[in-house]
Amino acid sequence: MISDNGLYLHQAQIGPMDNFVYILADLKTRKCAVVDPAWDVDYFLTHIKAQNFELEAIFLTHGHGDHINGVEDILKFKNVPVYLSSKCLYHPPSYAKVHYTDDIPETDDTVEPSKTDNKKNTYNTVPLGNLELTVIPTPGHSPGGQCFLYKKTLISGDTVFVNGCGHCRLEGASVSLLYDAIQLIKTLDDDIIIYPGHDYGPTGTDTIGKQKKTNPYFTNNFAKFTQMRKA
């Protein structure tokens, strides 16, 4: 368990594809969300109950099957809102309360790092108890790809792995958009910790600063990136 300024985070490596599923909670209100529920819904529900959390949302980093195959079972347990990008190719069941993260009215929240001041990016947020997580659209691996940022915690889905990044083999993927998404992540603070969608690296997490040194896909050479990603 990791706690970042009132945010609880539990990283669980689950399933045949080494997925990382996350339980996030606001420690004050004990409201929680599951990010990319897949493979073992009983595990999440048991964990949530043991922590005395109240499930209030599902957050999706993208819609690939290995990240969403537990959504329906969770909704059967409790029909909580599902937050995803409107560009996501996955559609939750018709009874689901879908919230498109790109439809949420824009707020004044900007990503904090001073390095982004010149850009003044404005992002939508999603609620978690009394906390707000910033949604950073990161299409590329999939058209509806997005990351969730809170303080020094970045849930990066399949956009960035430790020493890697998502592939571009499935419908709607774009090598150039993935390149742009990773360049955007590089503008965030170096001490932000990446929590990826798969356990494919030597460690389960790493900081953006360290990844700048060891992740070949953090290159600012687009031709090289394209060559690597198409290989």
Ligand SMILES: [Zn+2]
């Ligand atoms: Zn994926």
